[in-house]
Amino acid sequence: MKSFLGRYFFYPLRAVLVIILMIINDIILPSCVLMTAPFIWIMPTKKSQVFVFRCVNVLPWLWRGIGNALLSVCIVGRLRLTKQGEIHSDRWYLLISNHQCYMDILLVDKVTNRKAPPSRFFLKKALLWQLPILSWVCWFLGYPFLDRRSKASPGKQDESVGVKKLRRDDIAKTKKACDLFKIAPTMPIIYPEGTRFTKAKYEKQDSPFKYLLKPKAGGVAMILSELNKELSGIINMTINYSDEKPTVWRILSGKIKYIDVHYEILPVTEDLAGDYVVDREYRTKIQKWLNAVWADKDSLLASLKAQE
8 A cells, every 4th residue: 555655656746846946947047057157258358357257157966966866866776886986076077868858957966966077968059949048058157059960951952061060160169168178177967868868769770789879970089088087987878778768867766776887087098189071090090989989888888778
């Protein structure tokens, strides 16, 4: 009787309340950021920009802290964390991870909050009108917004020219974002697969991995090249859900038994930097390196799923 009430009444009710509080948190604190972040851009000197940048970053940390506390209420006892290496908030890192659902973003925040420096995602430009307030906050805080188009819309002429221009624009935006990242310790976050894992996408790609899509090295290479001297390491994170179809609702309502999060710190070496745009040899080398990282990640996922 007790387990029946928990599964069909208490857990769903708790999930609804947590979602409501998360929505409130995602409106109030981001609105505060919107009112203060513009001062970063109007400060007359770089020193004053750094000061305002650090002050404004307190708000996202508070925002993340409240969100993490709410998330903890729903996944207490179900998060299994393993790590190799320590993260420091006063250093720069690049975080790479597999991607399965929106909850991945919340889990990255929970695991790294107050340990790592402020995180920065590479976001789709379309989110600026699809997800107001939150996306505007991210824009003010220097999150890069990319077009992320490999194919132009059907029926348009000069597709290849348009796509090449979009890619050039994305490269310029990434470099500009990295210049801002150099101001203070930052943790750019990239999902090399470029999209969430689904069986349909997996079958369409004919991926060589069992539990992952093919990784794309472009974004990773740009960060490693632009921030090579600043980065203290690469946080290689792997997330596994004991469910083939993880969703925010299923996770918050207790329908997923456990979540595995594993991370290790990979070294950043000079040979990982190069010109991804014009150096074909470097493109091949960095893609092989990322494929090897993904092969190890796939093996780890296989061992985690074997324990289910």
